Amino acid sequence: MKLPWLKPKEQQPRRRADVLLHEARREVASQQPNQFQRNRTLPQQPKDQSVRSQAHQLRTLRRRILLIVAFGAGIVVISLFVASQLITSVRVSLINTENAVDQSQQAAYKKVIDQYLDAHPIERLRFVVNTAQVLRTIQKEYPEIEALKVAGDGFGKAVFVMSARKPVAMWMTTNSTLFVDNEGITFSDNYYAAPQVQMVDNSGASVPQGEAVTSSRLLSFVGQIVSKAQTRELSVKEIEIPAGAIRKVVVHIKDVSTKVYMTIDRGAGEQVDDMVDSLNYLKNHNINAEYVDVRTPGKAFYK
Secondary structure, eight states: OOOTTSOOOOOOOHHHHHHHHHHHHHHHHHHOTTSOOTTOOOOOOOOOOOHHHHHHHHHHHHHHHHHHHHHHHHHHHHHHHHHHHBOSEEEEEEESOSSOOOHHHHHHHHHHHHHHHHHOGGGGBGGGOOHHHHHHHHHHHOTTEEEEEEEEOSTTEEEEEEEEOOOSEEEEOSSOEEEEOTTSBEESOOOSOOOSOEEEEOSOOOOOTTSBSSOHHHHHHHHHHHHHHHHTTOOEEEEEEOTTOSSEEEEEETTOOOEEEEETTSOHHHHHHHHHHHHHHHHHTTOOOSEEEOOSTTOOEEO
């Protein structure tokens, strides 16, 4: 039943009601910004500042610092190594020599090395030095040097340690007396005791220094003759290469006037045995022979 004094309630238009409802929802959403809502971007959350996160950040920072320190230390070590390998001063040393080395001769060797390093500045770093090339350069002027190596001699210094050729015989020509080593290389400066065996060249050919005057086979043969003769209590004092001979040698025995002809085409031991037997035969029969020829196997000729 409607009371007559009450006025009927006015209804809002539908469109206005929808607008008011939308505004009310927006107001509620603005008061709760962190709640998930459709078609809205989630706001960025603050980073976790937990103890675990802080420890991880410290480990990362520590790792970076260690890498930087290691890199710097590596650069310092490399720089010190390069500086220690730099050759600013050279010293020469000859080892295992029996005779004293003259200071002027050492200075001559040092001069050649300095000139080489000036021409090849990159090789002033000790680990870059081409010792084989340095040796060849020295041997052009001083063939008596056989081997060479480089060693440190203090900060910025290097010592070139050299070894000289050891002569197995003295090679005597009409013009000069040279020494010959086991490779057949001749040289004039000898730092060892004079060899007992003399090789006399009567062929008349000139013998330049630093070149092989004869084959290594001949020199090996001479060495075997000397060694085998010593085992038979004979001492070889001279090996002669006669004129026009290529494979023939004349052996002179100490305290024996008879010469012995040998050839490098036959074993040294066999010829030494034949030589000993022949000399004993001549001695036992009081024969004073000028020479004995043992070049033919199983036979010996004397005159």
